[in-house]
Amino acid sequence: MSPTAPSPTAPAEAAAELTHFDREGRAVMVDVGAKAETARRARATGRIRMQPATLERIRAGAIGKGDVIGIARLAAIMAAKRTADLVPLCHPLPLTRVEAEFDLDETDSSVGCTVVAETVGRTGVEMEALTAVSVGLLTIYDMCKAIDRGMSMTGIGLLEKSGGRSGHWVAAK
16 A cells, blocks of 8 residues: 555545545545536646756757757646646646746846636536646656756745635745
8 A cells, every 4th residue: 555545444534534545544546526617726836956067058949959948847747638637536627818927036046936727517627737837847858858857946935825725826936
């Protein structure tokens, strides 16, 4: 049994907190059929740190594979749309909007990615936003790895979510 699954003898309350496991600790796709459809929004972020020369080449458009930020933006949007194909227990969602923004920070020698994902549905879009950020940053790594294999992704996380029964949530600063 995986360390995150509740044990078969765990109290019902503990099992209820981990909604992707049944009472016996088996993985299940959560039943959202009885939940109300509401507008849902999630915002996630992350950064990829690199050598200053790599960042300058991105800024100058001097990476041989093409427009790094433009391609990373498309990859992020495509990833949000395919999240249910990548994360086994995610529900496929009809996304109404995905926006990916990138910022280049010379002081930190990094590129940041922030994604907003939206839908009207019975379950949230946090996984879509997080997947989009991750794939956007991975795309930057892929496009620049020939000149900088030491790049590292950091700070990938949810900033905010709204909609549904749990309402509005904002990450602590």
